[in-house]
Amino acid sequence: MNKVYGSAQEALAGVVQDGQTLAVGGFGLCGIPEALIAALRDSGKKNLTAISNNAGVDGFGLGQLLETRQIKKMISSYVGENKEFERQYLAGELELEFTPQGTLAEKLRAGGCGIPAFFTKTGVGTIVAEGKEIREFDGEKYVMERSLVADVALVKAWKADKSGNLVYRFTSRNFNPMCAMAGKVTIVEVEEIVENGALDPDQIHTPGIYVHRIVLNKNPEKRIEQRTITTKA
Numbered sequence: 500m501n502k503v504y505g506s507a508q509e510a511l512a513g514v515v516q517d518g519q520t521l522a523v524g525g526f527g528l529c530g531i532p533e534a535l536i537a538a539l540r541d542s543g544k545k546n547l548t549a550i551s552n553n554a555g556v557d558g559f560g561l562g563q564l565l566e567t568r569q570i571k572k573m574i575s576s577y578v579g580e581n582k583e584f585e586r587q588y589l590a591g592e593l594e595l596e597f598t599p600q601g602t603l604a605e606k607l608r609a610g611g612c613g614i615p616a617f618f619t620k621t622g623v624g625t626i627v628a629e630g631k632e633i634r635e636f637d638g639e640k641y642v643m644e645r646s647l648v649a650d651v652a653l654v655k656a657w658k659a660d661k662s663g664n665l666v667y668r669f670t671s672r673n674f675n676p677m678c679a680m681a682g683k684v685t686i687v688e689v690e691e692i693v694e695n696g697a698l699d700p701d702q703i704h705t706p707g708i709y710v711h712r713i714v715l716n717k718n719p720e721k722r723i724e725q726r727t728i729t730t731k732a
Contacts, residue, residue: 502663510535522677532655533719540567545571548573549573556581572594623641654710661713667704676705690716691715692715
């Protein structure tokens, strides 16, 4: 089975449709699948639900899809770096399901493991727990959280072999392994593709069984949200 596609557009073709739920890796702008997000924007698919820690920044990352109104709902844990995200939510133009960061990671991981729900103390006694089942274990209250499974996952990794085994680089790993697990179809953008057998099995972070399509992006832009420069006296 050939998992390697010639471009991000080709990798999305026949998979992404209107109204789908997509899990998108990244934390801020670190470890986002830049080329795949741009191809998703250009596809024109709309009424999308995006599961992602945040929505990039204005004009980059998932922020591009907010500007084109392709996203109808965000399931995320952070809004702060994106003014358009904030504006649309406050104006009632965008649905938002706020989820504590660790809970979001576990909801994706659990979905990828076939676990339908789990209990956590995070959010008990707050609006996060409203409408959810509360149980007591060993004298402590826990809220039940449903796991997340996405129609499509868009993931960024550093290296892949042709079977889809993935290696992430430093902090750009972040939510990507969990998103890769949670997607019914997982499409991965990488900076290098190597032959099968070239990766040390002990260094593989995501097994290729989770990966359906791979696209090469040798030179991603890798923007940062804010650059602070200190001038020496």
